[in-house]
Amino acid sequence: MLPDFINPTLVAHLVLIFIIFQILVLSAAFMVWMERKVCAYIQDRPGPNRVGPAGLLQPFADVIKLLMKEDLKPRAADTFVFWLAPIISTATAFAAFSVVPFGSETTLFGLLNEPLRLEVTDVNVAVLVVFAIASMGIYGVVLAGWSSNSKYSLLGGLRSAAQMISYELSYGLALAAVVMLAGSLSLREIVTNQSGYWWYVIPKWYVFLQPVGFLIFMTAGVAETNRAPFDFPEAEQELVAGYHTEYSSMAFAMFFLAEYINMVTVSAVATSLYLGGWFGPLLPEWLGWMWFLAKVLFLLFFYVWMRWTLPRYRYDQLMEFGWKWLLPVAVLNLIATAALVIWLG
Amino acid sequence: MVSLNHFLILSGILFSIGTVGVFLRRNLITILLSVEIMLNAVNLTFVAGGRYLGTVDGQIITFFVMTVAAAEAAVGLALVIALFRHKETLSPEAFTSLKW
Amino acid sequence: MDVVAFYIFAAIAILASLGVVGQRNPMHSVMLLIVSFGALAGLYVLLDAPFTAVTQIIIYAGAIMVLFLFVVMLLNAHTEDDIPKTVLGPRAIRIGVLLSLLLGLEVAYALSKLGITSFTTDSGTIAKISSVAQIGVQLFTTHAFAFEVTSILILVSMVGAVVIAGRKH
Numbered sequence: 001m002l003p004d005f006i007n008p009t010l011v012a013h014l015v016l017i018f019i020i021f022q023i024l025v026l027s028a029a030f031m032v033w034m035e036r037k038v039c040a041y042i043q044d045r046p047g048p049n050r051v052g053p054a055g056l057l058q059p060f061a062d063v064i065k066l067l068m069k070e071d072l073k074p075r076a077a078d079t080f081v082f083w084l085a086p087i088i089s090t091a092t093a094f095a096a097f098s099v100v101p102f103g104s105e106t107t108l109f110g111l112l113n114e115p116l117r118l119e120v121t122d123v124n125v126a127v128l129v130v131f132a133i134a135s136m137g138i139y140g141v142v143l144a145g146w147s148s149n150s151k152y153s154l155l156g157g158l159r160s161a162a163q164m165i166s167y168e169l170s171y172g173l174a175l176a177a178v179v180m181l182a183g184s185l186s187l188r189e190i191v192t193n194q195s196g197y198w199w200y201v202i203p204k205w206y207v208f209l210q211p212v213g214f215l216i217f218m219t220a221g222v223a224e225t226n227r228a229p230f231d232f233p234e235a236e237q238e239l240v241a242g243y244h245t246e247y248s249s250m251a252f253a254m255f256f257l258a259e260y261i262n263m264v265t266v267s268a269v270a271t272s273l274y275l276g277g278w279f280g281p282l283l284p285e286w287l288g289w290m291w292f293l294a295k296v297l298f299l300l301f302f303y304v305w306m307r308w309t310l311p312r313y314r315y316d317q318l319m320e321f322g323w324k325w326l327l328p329v330a331v332l333n334l335i336a337t338a339a340l341v342i343w344l345g
Numbered sequence: 346m347v348s349l350n351h352f353l354i355l356s357g358i359l360f361s362i363g364t365v366g367v368f369l370r371r372n373l374i375t376i377l378l379s380v381e382i383m384l385n386a387v388n389l390t391f392v393a394g395g396r397y398l399g400t401v402d403g404q405i406i407t408f409f410v411m412t413v414a415a416a417e418a419a420v421g422l423a424l425v426i427a428l429f430r431h432k433e434t435l436s437p438e439a440f441t442s443l444k445w
Numbered sequence: 446m447d448v449v450a451f452y453i454f455a456a457i458a459i460l461a462s463l464g465v466v467g468q469r470n471p472m473h474s475v476m477l478l479i480v481s482f483g484a485l486a487g488l489y490v491l492l493d494a495p496f497t498a499v500t501q502i503i504i505y506a507g508a509i510m511v512l513f514l515f516v517v518m519l520l521n522a523h524t525e526d527d528i529p530k531t532v533l534g535p536r537a538i539r540i541g542v543l544l545s546l547l548l549g550l551e552v553a554y555a556l557s558k559l560g561i562t563s564f565t566t567d568s569g570t571i572a573k574i575s576s577v578a579q580i581g582v583q584l585f586t587t588h589a590f591a592f593e594v595t596s597i598l599i600l601v602s603m604v605g606a607v608v609i610a611g612r613k614h
Contacts, residue, residue, distance in 0.1 A: 146514075348562055349563070359458060359459065
């Protein structure tokens, strides 16, 4: 029905990329709502319930309010870098999701000639690409802190960047242990290695082989995304608002968008590496993306739960924990995994 | 078609830009940055050569060059900090106490 | 398609490197160098070396440049050099600049006299070059000694940096 030169797989792929982008933006909006509702229920109060059914349209009201605000910039700020910093934060947050697979192949009920994989792309070094783009995300924070030309921002930006770099090491070592188990750096292959069951009951997920590694990865992920209990650089009581003190309106919204999408990416990567991706009982494999969504939501709920339950780490406690406790445990985990892989063949 | 010559010429140009930077700039940090440009040009030569010869050794040498560059940048910047603490300036003209 | 991508990345790398050398503000120099590293990573991908490209971003653009950025921000020193004055100034510097430009021209000339040396398109060789497993095997068997020595080198530089830059109580 389409002319010959339009390749239906290419069109389907472009539509898929567009859908993924929109879902990421919507997921950030959903996270705003979920955070406020869960926070409210933990604090024994109803939370937003006026705008839309059960307060579901609250994030849209928040966005409209933020857009209506005035765009401020301190006079002594370096203009180009001041506007570049939120762009870097947001762009790297979106880009990191580009290699995460969230479903197996689909042919859209026979409309396509060849099956379309549910992901943006798959490179053979996908795990390292996620890591590399996460390292680039540090620049958004540190440039925002510096270019605002204010004491609070600079201190917040430097502390935040130092924290992110310190926890990246444990993040990478936990990743290396999973790569050793799977024998490949491609996220799609790591997930397909986790299909199947042992003794027909326990799924072959890596979280059962690497419980310590999973905890290290999630802890380092929380610290990477600057979320509580590691959010000292954003602590309202100590540093006004850290590196985004001087930002208002759309730029502030972009920093928050970047933070929520980083959370979604860390949860999605953790799901692919440890929780078996899109595999799950009961549903056929082509509906696997529903299991993926459920697992990611489970991890995001943990993120929000931790924020509103645990007190904040002080900065020196945070750095000591990252270097003196988490890093040695991650190294020991790597050595133990290597020994097991060699011993069991 | 892109051949080995293209990559080697590009890396030669980058290397000479780095050398010009080391001679021209009178700011310690920019001199270190120019040295990094030179190291990157050499990395590009190695990877292109490895691709031409069909071995993976080019990339392995690159791995070592990157590690050495990291170590050198760390110590170099520590020296810059120590010097700045002493003389409050980043210009190499100020550190002439060993000149006769 | 490959040719277009090569010229785009090459242009970005050269212009960014010229910017690093020519910019007055060291902060802008650091940021332009990060752009140059990104362009080089793109060139590595064109050379069928995805692992080297990603490692370049992680190590160079993600760690070494953050170190440079921290030092530039913390020292907050104003630039003191003025390029026109330097070029018209001491004779040694002018000779040095001329010699480096001459070096660049010589390399370009010599390479253009080389015959056409095209890359192999044998897919078996390409698969061997771009595979991370092959890099790992070579690194841990043929070059194992250099690998271990590198780890000691990093330890030495870490201790050295802390000792040199640390405050003397």
